[in-house]
Amino acid sequence: MEVFSSLLSWQSIAVTVVLYFLTLAFYRLYLHPLAKFPGPKLAAITRYYEAYYDIIKNGQYTFRIAEMHKIYGPIVRISPYELHINDPSYFEKLYRHEGRWNKYDWAVEAHNAPGGIIFTPDHDQHRARRLPLNAYFSKASVLRRQGLIDRKVEKFCGRIAEFAATGKPIDLGAAISAFQRDVSTDFVLGKNYNNLDQPDFGVGMTLFMQGGGTMWRLTKHIRWYGPAMLSIPKDFLIKNADPDTANFMRYAKDSEEETARLLKAAASYKPEDDAPRTIVHEIFDSNLPPEDKTVKRVFSDVATVTGAGFETTSSVLRLIVYYVFSNPEILRRLRAELANATKPSSSLDATIPLHTLEQLPYLTAVLMEGMRLSPAIATRSQRIAPDRDLIYDKYRIPAGTPVGMTVVFMHTDEKLYPDPHKFDPERWVNPETRKKSEKTYAPFSRGTRICLGMHLAWAEMYLVMAALLPKFDFDFKGLTPEDHFEVMSDQFIISTKGKAVLEARVSLRKT
16 A cells, blocks of 8 residues: 555656646747747757757757758747847847847856856946956057067067978967967966967867867756866866866966966056056956955956957967968968058068058958958857847847847858858958948947957957068968868857868968
8 A cells, every 4th residue: 555655656746747847838839928939849848959959969059040040030939038030130239239238147157257247147237347448458558559469479470480490380270379378368467378489389278278168058058067167176187187178277277376466466556566457457446346356256357358369369360361371362462462561661570550550451351351251259149138128020029038149140141241151351342342241240249248359359360460471371281161160069169170270381481
């Protein structure tokens, strides 16, 4: 009798569980505020649909969303709670300065950087945390600090020249990443980690960053995973993890200690001090509350702001260098334009002012085309209007609904860009054509969350190309764009089959 009662009890529990999930599925399909929106029924019922593509299929949900749009149209329900729109005409309405716009906490908090500006969901809190850094990353500030970038560019070119002298192939992809990390950490933290001095350009750090989206995707669906991994002492990982992870953890530990040191030093900082100001000083001197000035919170900003510039700008530069030096006509036009701009100088090594480079129309067109094909991130970026409904076509989107768009889709829309996967700077040479694309060209996103380091990224690209063009020739024989520049996986950043490897033969240009 007791055994029968026990069995009945388990049967009751099982029936209750089944009824609960059937009821939940019925509600999400037919009674939920998003029930009227088209999309796969399984995606509307459970997030495990996305988890399958995120985890089992290794970051393929972005591409599954693209397939959904082909089936269901420009607006699709991609989870029980979230919509996605693939309509370039709506971009400026979703990513704008007017109104309050939150980020989707479920997605951004999975990045495991609590309190970091980039991953702050609330509109007002994000605005307050970003305010102290706006001037630090302004265009005027970047122009004043061109010398810092110039020194890194000079070292970058020096390392490339070493390979030209020996005839050995260079992993230009790793070298570009090393340059980018050195600029980013020096600009943000005031410390040079000398990645360019390493024999292999610290390629392990590059490869680690290329696969960094795995933890983010896992944490989205298994919320304890990221915090559990981060709770492992860094010293333990440095000693026992694989070389790439250990190298990254060594950097993370050092930069956290540097953040703590700078916070302590900021309390007694004087304008006449020799030490450069950093974002730590800006945060310390701001009107932010004390809880936003703790080492943990400030380190989240240091880590995410520097990290945001590591592989985003690097991926664009790799693509631009490949296409420019693989196309004789583009290369000829760029060199002619640059030579004309430097006529007053008799030396190829003379530093060209950034504001001069910004006036070169064809160089600007080349950079814009590079950023079209390789925007900062590969994933969708959701926005939430917390206090009002949104309207799209015949649909009313309830307030508080996460709505995402994916810049990669928009930048490769053949209605906007004929032959969209072709590298064609001519798209941007005509000022009228460029003006027409203003509302649908967003490599740095738009609106209240536009990229903080946008002006720094532009400066790096201008100065690197101005340095490489007169001095070097690169041979990328055997490499294909499909392997090295086609987005293959959603790692948050652009991730390709070839990762960041870009092997080339380099020679000094004969003049």
